[in-house]
Amino acid sequence: MKNKGLRKREGFEGQRLIVLPKKVIADFLTRDLVTKQIYITDIGYYPKAEFHYAERPAGISQHIIIYCVEGSGWLEINKKRVDVNPSEFIIIPANIPHRYGAGSSKPWTIYWVHFKGELSAYITELILNNSENYKPNLSYNDQRIKLFEDIYNNLEKGYSSDALRYVNMIFSHFLSSLIYEEKFNDTDKKKGKNIISLSIAMMQKKIHSVIKLHEFASFSNLSVSHFSAIFKTETGYSPIEYFNHLKIQKACQYLSFTDMSVKELAISLGIEDQYYFSRMFTKLMGSSPTEYRKKNK
Amino acid sequence: MKNKGLRKREGFEGQRLIVLPKKVIADFLTRDLVTKQIYITDIGYYPKAEFHYAERPAGISQHIIIYCVEGSGWLEINKKRVDVNPSEFIIIPANIPHRYGAGSSKPWTIYWVHFKGELSAYITELILNNSENYKPNLSYNDQRIKLFEDIYNNLEKGYSSDALRYVNMIFSHFLSSLIYEEKFNDTDKKKGKNIISLSIAMMQKKIHSVIKLHEFASFSNLSVSHFSAIFKTETGYSPIEYFNHLKIQKACQYLSFTDMSVKELAISLGIEDQYYFSRMFTKLMGSSPTEYRKKNK
DNA sequence: AATCAGAAAAAAATCCATCATTTCCATAAT
DNA sequence: ATTATGGAAATGATGGATTTTTTTCTGATT
Numbered sequence: 241m242k243n244k245g246l247r248k249r250e251g252f253e254g255q256r257l258i259v260l261p262k263k264v265i266a267d268f269l270t271r272d273l274v275t276k277q278i279y280i281t282d283i284g285y286y287p288k289a290e291f292h293y294a295e296r297p298a299g300i301s302q303h304i305i306i307y308c309v310e311g312s313g314w315l316e317i318n319k320k321r322v323d324v325n326p327s328e329f330i331i332i333p334a335n336i337p338h339r340y341g342a343g344s345s346k347p348w349t350i351y352w353v354h355f356k357g358e359l360s361a362y363i364t365e366l367i368l369n370n371s372e373n374y375k376p377n378l379s380y381n382d383q384r385i386k387l388f389e390d391i392y393n394n395l396e397k398g399y400s401s402d403a404l405r406y407v408n409m410i411f412s413h414f415l416s417s418l419i420y421e422e423k424f425n426d427t428d429k430k431k432g433k434n435i436i437s438l439s440i441a442m443m444q445k446k447i448h449s450v451i452k453l454h455e456f457a458s459f460s461n462l463s464v465s466h467f468s469a470i471f472k473t474e475t476g477y478s479p480i481e482y483f484n485h486l487k488i489q490k491a492c493q494y495l496s497f498t499d500m501s502v503k504e505l506a507i508s509l510g511i512e513d514q515y516y517f518s519r520m521f522t523k524l525m526g527s528s529p530t531e532y533r534k535k536n537k
Numbered sequence: 538m539k540n541k542g543l544r545k546r547e548g549f550e551g552q553r554l555i556v557l558p559k560k561v562i563a564d565f566l567t568r569d570l571v572t573k574q575i576y577i578t579d580i581g582y583y584p585k586a587e588f589h590y591a592e593r594p595a596g597i598s599q600h601i602i603i604y605c606v607e608g609s610g611w612l613e614i615n616k617k618r619v620d621v622n623p624s625e626f627i628i629i630p631a632n633i634p635h636r637y638g639a640g641s642s643k644p645w646t647i648y649w650v651h652f653k654g655e656l657s658a659y660i661t662e663l664i665l666n667n668s669e670n671y672k673p674n675l676s677y678n679d680q681r682i683k684l685f686e687d688i689y690n691n692l693e694k695g696y697s698s699d700a701l702r703y704v705n706m707i708f709s710h711f712l713s714s715l716i717y718e719e720k721f722n723d724t725d726k727k728k729g730k731n732i733i734s735l736s737i738a739m740m741q742k743k744i745h746s747v748i749k750l751h752e753f754a755s756f757s758n759l760s761v762s763h764f765s766a767i768f769k770t771e772t773g774y775s776p777i778e779y780f781n782h783l784k785i786q787k788a789c790q791y792l793s794f795t796d797m798s799v800k801e802l803a804i805s806l807g808i809e810d811q812y813y814f815s816r817m818f819t820k821l822m823g824s825s826p827t828e829y830r831k832k833n834k
Numbered sequence: 835a836a837t838c839a840g841a842a843a844a845a846a847a848t849c850c851a852t853c854a855t856t857t858c859c860a861t862a863a864t
Numbered sequence: 865a866t867t868a869t870g871g872a873a874a875t876g877a878t879g880g881a882t883t884t885t886t887t888t889c890t891g892a893t894t
Contacts (some may be wrong), residue, residue, distance in 0.1 A: 836894085839890105843889090851879090864868090
């Protein structure tokens with residue numbers, strides 16, 4: 241790593257890389273029903289890839305995905321120059337001229353993979369749909385990296401048809417995570433975290449009672465004014481307004497599925513004054529409670 | 538569940554099931570390049586499925602996979618009777634006459650899925666290769682169940698083309714785990730071999746504490762200098778640098794998915810000085826912690 | 835070849851200070 | 865009940881100076 245001033249293509253301390261043999265590609269990957277859809281041809285990891293540089297005036301026949309862990313780099317494609325920073329991906333479609341390289345001050349650390357197959361162009365396109373400037377819109381997720389490492393580790397063990405099929409099926413999963421960010425992240429993580437969603441959960445639980453604004457506020461350990469303010473910016477509604485919406489929603493359910501009178505209904509939702517309830521309902525739903533019941537029963 | 542003596546096909550307390558609408562199958566799943574390879578038509582979960590019973594004298598056009606979590610059941614296919622016990626899978630190829638049902642004393646709890654697609658017959662065959670009596674040779678692995686639940690949860694949210702592609706690409710991963718048991722289980726097990734991956738595992742476990750270099754070294758029974766040296770050649774990073782990277786990655790997750798303050802975060806990662814943490818983060822990720830949070834939330 | 839000890843050089847951690855930004859409350863107006 | 869506003873307090877970002885730890889290097893030992 242001491243050849244300052246030179247651009248190099250391979251050889252970094254700690255690097256790992258696997259290039260699938262031509263024979264394996266020809267004999268198995270392009271023939272097997274599973275792998276011929278999508279298969280990896282090369283995969284690797286370059287830590288602190290000083291002077292890393294690649295120039296391909298005619299592109300290559302594989303699609304390329306690069307994931308930058310650290311440091312920075314750049315990509316030049318279609319006369320566009322794209323900076324690449326930590327926790328960003330880039331995708332380079334097959335047969336498109338391009339150049340890329342590590343940044344000079346802080347060279348990037350990257351995972352990369354080349355792939356082909358009958359479905360590859362289509363998938364690449366889907367990823368590009370979720371991208372800006374060849375960078376998919378994604379946030380950090382270590383599950384994605386685990387998939388990558390799983391792939392790498394299995395390939396390292398050899399090229400049995402088993403391993404190859406297995407690896408490329410996981411690769412599908414990996415690719416899907418680039419196409420559909422939100423789904424990939426959604427699983428269970430972002431529930432019950434912040435003050436606002438906690439408050440909303442509380443509203444849902446206490447839908448049958450009267451709760452004053454200051455109770456919500458003190459539940460959240462915030463002053464009334466401040467609580468109000470952030471609630472509004474987060475949800476677009478002020479707290480009580482939101483709470484009332486929930487109540488009206490509940491009312492709709494009761495109207496459709498029970499025979500409760502409007503008065504009973506109002507009381508069960510903690511709204512003492514049935515007339516007030518009726519007016520509120522009408523204002524929100526466009527029709528009065530009984531009208532609504534007629535229409536929806 | 539009180540209809541003793543009767544065999545029933547649907548309806549168990551706590552059951553979950555999704556049947557993809559015919560229209561979705563016809564309009565999207567069989568047409569999209571990705572999904573037409575493999576797509577799910579039905580998926581579900583039946584807890585304690587008392588009197589569960591299905592008889593299909595001509596089979597059905599989808600392949601079926603059933604995973605038994607608890608209790609027991611049986612399958613009759615090709616004149617063979619197969620007992621099904623906890624943590625076992627069974628696979629039933631399309632168009633083969635069969636019957637199956639829950640055991641009478643301890644009825645099974647099952648996950649199940651029906652699938653079709655151009656590749657489905659081939660995949661089914663591969664799974665059968667790894668099976669005895671229609672039972673894939675597998676040991677318990679909860680990652681597999683997680684994949685299943687991920688699939689279920691995403692389907693539950695709707696049938697957008699995004700969700701459908703995503704789900705069926707994970708399904709690929711799931712299926713591959715049935716074909717290649719050893720590989721699927723291998724991921725973390727084989728890590729325990731060399732000193733470096735042991736150290737990294739330790740880092741991951743102790744991500745919340747301060748650990749000095751000499752502790753890592755003595756943990757590995759190596760001198761500080763030697764440990765440092767081999768760590769660097771293997772990973773491309775020096776030990777503490779690597780450890781810090783892990784911490785920053787963790788920080789990214791917390792920033793995206795929680796409302797923890799930067800100070801709390803720093804402390805939770807064993808970095809007493811929040812200012813130092815902030816600087817380190819910025820240096821590595823290119824943006825300060827709160828900037829990062831804004832961008833990725 | 836693998837390992838260690840020791841020392842110099844490099845980098846990381848700590849501490850302190852400063853400035854910018856955000857959060858928060860009290861008050862008043864709507 | 866909600867929104868607007870000003871000022872106080874807390875939090876966060878950044879820089880420099882200093883101390884501590886880590887990294888790297890060399891040569892010696894097993």
